[in-house]
Amino acid sequence: MKAILALATKDLRLLLRDRVGFFFTFFFPLLYAVFFGAIFSAQGRGASALNVVVVDEDQTDASKAFVAELNDSPELEVSTASREEAVNLVRRGRRVGYIVLPPGFGQARGRVFGGESVKLETGMDPSRMAEAGLLQGVLTRHMYRGIQDAFSNPSVMRKQLSESLADVQASADMDPAWRTTLQWFLPVMDRFLAELPSGEGMGRAFQPFEIESKDVQVRRGGPQNSYEISFPQGVIWGVMACSAGFGISLVVERTRGTLVRLRIAPIGRMHILGGKAIACLLTTMGVPALLLALGVVAFGIRPDSWALVFVAVASMGLCFVGIMMMLSVMGKTEQAAGGIGWAVLTVMAMIGGGMIPLFVMPPWMQTISHASPVKWSILALEGAIWRNFSASEMLLPCAILVATGLTTFFVGTRAFRWAQE
Amino acid sequence: MLTLRNVRKSFGRIVAVDDLSLTIKPGEVFGLLGPNGAGKTTTVNMAVGLLRPDQGTVEIQGAGAPDQPRVRGRIGVAPQALALYDELTGEENLAFFGKLQGLTGRLLADRVQWALEFVALTDRRRDRVSTYSGGMKRRLNIAVAMIHAPSLLLLDEPTVGVDPQSRNAIFENILALKGKGHTIVYTTHYMEEAQRLCDRVGIMDHGRLLALDTVEGLITAHGGKSVLFLEREDGERRIETDDPLRELVGLPNNGALRRFRLERPNLERVFLHLTGRELRDA
Ligand SMILES: Nc1ncnc2c1ncn2[C@@H]1O[C@H](COP(=O)(O)OP(=O)(O)OP(=O)(O)O)[C@@H](O)[C@H]1O
Ligand SMILES: [Mg+2]
16 A cells, blocks of 8 residues: 555656646646636627628618617627628628618618518628527517607607508509508507607507516526536546546656566556556546636635535546546557547547537537546536536436446556556 | 576567576676677566566575565666656655655665665755766666665666766675675676676577676686787797796797787687677677
């Protein structure tokens, strides 16, 4: 046991002396967690609004008011330009899309009955189609607001009504039945509005419906903030770096000859690998502990259950000790082991949600992710931090992690090359 | 102290050690002399349990085979390829390997200090090994082998890449250890080293042990006669003789001898005789 401790202490000392290794096991994961946490939380506040350009070909007060309205909305960042410029901006990727307000837009907007409908022309950057839906939604809401305003402001509405009546009488191709109806309805409506006392309070009564959007804030079963999502991801990177670092260090012991010394010493082979495993476990558990402690102190992470956080960290630590053992047999040289090891880990992270959160991935990708220990690590951590997992819900990811750890450790120790070829 | 009986080891088609038998006596300095690829390192590796012989047995007297960890505690090895942690200091390397040998506390600290003094690295003990010169690393490599005062010490080419000064320091270390009763196995392809240090020498080539005796014994058996070169007014003469002094004294006293040169048989000649090749270009 003393020998194992001596071995483990030596490895920890070597790790602390290796500046690059220390960067990747601690600072890089921290950077990752803080960086992505900051990005996501900024997005939540609407700072990364859609960047659109408006071409106002109408140039009326109403169209200008509409542009101002769009600009006020938190989802959009609006600038104006000529049509040519606007198309160019989108083409060059400087804006997500453009919106053209055609001549007559101001007049047409908010007209409730009859007349030409308002044709808004929009153009989207094809690579940003996901945002096109969002833009359409925002536009619809603003167009609708024109109508809503009409109802809530009787004098505007009455002006609209008389214009509409004139349109109806002037139009030649309107269905006679519809025209008769409108010629009856519009004056009645006009009289009705004239009766209304004008005032804000009363105007409200006419709003057909109102949409109030609120941030969904369900504390239990949801992350407290974006850092509760980004920190588990950062932790994974730290744990993977530990795993790779120790796996490579086993190869280095062989290539630099120190493994010979260890084998000559009066200790068994399992002591040698055991010492590595313990040192590795101390870091694969220590790095997450340190990162999460920082997350709690400085970034407002509030785990649901500390006990489950420990269980998650321990399971994940064990899993990646096994993977360390596996990585140590993947290359004969330090470079080969490092290259292959990181390639394997990167793929694990990629499909396991260590780079891009799983919930934004397509379903087939989410299925593949079951094969990645990274997925189960993140799930276990999230389960303990914000998914409010019960002990039995924790069992699945943790059991998978521990089983993976034991299997890979066993296979790795069996395949380990003791002598330099 | 150490007995190898009919050991054989091959790597693929290469037979590295072929049916080698050897007994190292307690307290002696034993030299294993042979050219590159002779099988010296392979022999050492089997002796310390790093390699398992394909055939034959290895035994540390009174303890058993070195593939048991307990038995290995009696052996110290300085591998031919340096085996040190570059990012640890000299002192930390010694302390770590000392702990693996079961040393602790006061005893460990004393042994570390002794080993550092022994190889004259006390003033560099707090520096990382990566900052050491090649010779210093060699010396530390030996010191680590001795940290637990093993009764049997195997040094595999401990003087490779070492300047004459450090080499002398290493020789003195080895003689000092011998004086303290340690048994030492020393491999080299420098015959002067074997001749200077070793009580007995085994000559190896192509995995076989060709001869084994004291330096004197080897020379007597395989070195041939001394050669006396005489330069006289009437020309040169070359005389092979067992007793050069008698030859010189017995020369006709005509004052015509200008100078003479004596070539005594050495291990180089022994090797030439045994293999038909020079050791240095073997
Ligand atoms: N691990 C190995 N795999 C394959 N061949 C090996 C291995 N180790 C040694 N050999 C071969 O065995 C033979 C003996 O090698 P060994 O290292 O024992 O020689 P040596 O006498 O120590 O030489 P040197 O003076 O160069 O150190 C050589 O032909 C070498 O190529
Ligand atoms: Mg050798």
